[in-house]
Amino acid sequence: MRFVTKRDEDKTARLASEETYQALLGIIRTQNKGLITDSIYRDGYNTPDGKRSRVEDKLAISYKYKCAYCERLCKADIEHYRPKKGVEEEPTHPGYYWLCYEWSNLIPSCITCNREGGKHNKFPVLGPRVFTPPLLADGNINLTLCKSTLAPLLDERPCLLHPEVDKPEDYFTFELDPKGEGIRITGIDVDGRGESTIQICLLNRLEVKLDRVERVIDDFKDSVHCLFAQLENGEVSNEQFADRMTHSITLLRQRSQEDDRTHTYLRKYIVASVANFQAIVLPFLEPKTRNITLRAFQSLIG
Numbered sequence: 348m349r350f351v352t353k354r355d356e357d358k359t360a361r362l363a364s365e366e367t368y369q370a371l372l373g374i375i376r377t378q379n380k381g382l383i384t385d386s387i388y389r390d391g392y393n394t395p396d397g398k399r400s401r402v403e404d405k406l407a408i409s410y411k412y413k414c415a416y417c418e419r420l421c422k423a424d425i426e427h428y429r430p431k432k433g434v435e436e437e438p439t440h441p442g443y444y445w446l447c448y449e450w451s452n453l454i455p456s457c458i459t460c461n462r463e464g465g466k467h468n469k470f471p472v473l474g475p476r477v478f479t480p481p482l483l484a485d486g487n488i489n490l491t492l493c494k495s496t497l498a499p500l501l502d503e504r505p506c507l508l509h510p511e512v513d514k515p516e517d518y519f520t521f522e523l524d525p526k527g528e529g530i531r532i533t534g535i536d537v538d539g540r541g542e543s544t545i546q547i548c549l550l551n552r553l554e555v556k557l558d559r560v561e562r563v564i565d566d567f568k569d570s571v572h573c574l575f576a577q578l579e580n581g582e583v584s585n586e587q588f589a590d591r592m593t594h595s596i597t598l599l600r601q602r603s604q605e606d607d608r609t610h611t612y613l614r615k616y617i618v619a620s621v622a623n624f625q626a627i628v629l630p631f632l633e634p635k636t637r638n639i640t641l642r643a644f645q646s647l648i649g
């Protein structure tokens with residue numbers, strides 16, 4: 348998960364329309380969740396290459412075509428952060444039906460993070476749960492109080508972190524999988540919201556742990572190993588070796604700044620300190636290459 352800024356003005360014209368507002372009023376007045384229409388929150392359109400969704404398109408731009416939770420590049424589906432039709436942990440809750448068209452409640456998620464067994468209708472909270480829509484005295488909806496970024500929804504303190512509200516560095520760290528199955532993400536906050544998010548979205552499922560290594564570590568590892576082989580074969584001088592090593596480490600740091608790459612937060616974590624680099628990257632390198640690579644990293648970034 349990485350922190351994302353999604354602009355309110357990027358909402359599609361249909362979501363922002365009076366027609367959608369009236370449709371929402373109808374749902375709230377009748378409390379008929381059967382009226383929730385996916386053609387509104389998807390805003391579909393046809394192209395020669397198949398059906399597309401304007402909302403998915405907009406979300407993909409903010410989220411750089413990645414799943415909000417596992418940060419892999421994917422064709423993400425629109426997920427309602429607060430479930431619209433029911434809450435698994437709270438059987439008496441009707442679901443946050445009044446947020447079905449709310450921009451801050453729409454998040455792109457891959458099928459695996461959102462399926463049954465994954466996030467689905469789970470939405471545990473630590474604070475006071477909101478059960479009813481925020482209505483004004485005249486029966487209209489207070490749309491400001493529907494935003495995930497403001498009270499009273501913010502005060503619910505959801506166990507599932509919101510990429511547009513919560514900063515990942517406050518909640519997550521990484522470690523090697525003890526069974527050798529890639530890199531695990533772990534929660535660090537005392538309230539356990541990071542750990543809950545990991546469990547809800549299954550962020551340590553095998554393919555994600557392995558993908559972190561393949562996408563973030565492997566290129567760097569290959570470049571270091573190739574460089575050491577060239578030095579041993581006499582193909583590069585000591586000076587060229589040092590230059591190319593500097594280049595490889597610089598590239599690692601550069602890529603952590605490119606939000607459109609997979610696993611941005613892991614990339615940032617790795618280059619944030621010598622200790623992080625040592626714990627997450629070095630174990631993947633051949634033992635004979637580790638000391639020199641670490642010293643090069645220290646002199647550049649330490």
Ligand SMILES: [Zn+2]
Pocket residue numbers: 414415416417418419456457458459460461
């Ligand atoms: Zn995902």
